Amino acid sequence: MTEESNQSPGTSATPKRKVSDRTIAVSCLAFFFGMVGMAFAAVPLYAMFCQVTGYGGTTQRVEQMSDTILDKKITVRFDANTSGGLPWHFEPVQRDVTMNIGETKLIKYEARNITDxxxxxxxxxxxxxxxxxxxxxxxxxxxxxxxxxxxxEDLEMPVVFFVDPDIVNAPELKGVNTITLSYTFFPIPMPAPVAANADVKKNASGQL
Structure with missing residues (x-):
């Protein structure tokens, strides 16, 4: 009786432990894939949030120029960088500009492909x-x-911008007289030639 009673708890606990381990493993996998899905979903939402709020130094894209120009100056400096081994020489045509807040300015950057x-x-x-x-x-x-x-190839690339007059009402920017605009170019795959795109469409539809 003693041996049977000692073995019974051990033999009954083994299946339960296996079920428990399986449940934990499935839960962990579900949590992992759920977090990955949330991360991918968060990327466009985060980008949208940054564009709307300017969070992280993200600039705003507008369709119209400012209709208010203040009698107050601000200096904008220009910075240029390349990353990921992109073989370009990239720099601003001018290093800075001093302008009235609300005034629309046109400046240019230059890029040159230094490869063949x-x-x-x-x-x-x-x-x-x-x-x-x-x-x-x-x-x-x-x-x-x-x-x-x-x-x-050398290319001049324009930027048309203005600093919103409301900046003077931002407590966190009180006393700020200089803003730095920075660009970093990253390499991307070359787009497919137009002829190749036409061939793909032709093959997909069976006709041009």
Whole structure:
């Protein structure tokens, strides 16, 4: 009787433990994939949040120029970088500009492909202080589209912008007289040629 009673708890506990381990494993996998899904869903939402609020120094895109110009100056400095081994020489045409708050300005950056092959890039951007992103408005910018440069090609790229007059009412930016606009170009795959795209559509539909 003693041996049977000692074995009974052990033999009955083993299946329960296996079921418990399986349940924990399934729960962990479900949690992992759920978190991955939430992360992917959060990316566009975070980008939208940054564009609307200027969080993280994200600038604003607008369709119209400012109709108010203040008798108060602000200096905007321009910074340029490349990353990921993109073989471009990239720099602003001018290093800074001093302007009235609310005044619309046109400045230019230059990029040159220093290789013998066509390359493509996409510009990321922000301003510092980061709180100023909510007040830095772009009317036109090369960063709105991807850029392709032919071998050895030079390209002037415009930016049309103004600083929102409401910046003077932001307590966190009181005393700020200088804003830095920074761009970083990252390499991206070359877009497919137009002829290749037409062939793909033809093959997919069976007719042109």
């Amino acid at each position: 092959k066509p390359t493509a890039g996409r510009a990321a951007f922000n301003v510092t202080p980061m709180a100023a992103g909510a007040y830095f408005n772009k009317v036109e910018c090369f960063c709105f589209t991807d850029t392709v440069l032919k071998p050895g």
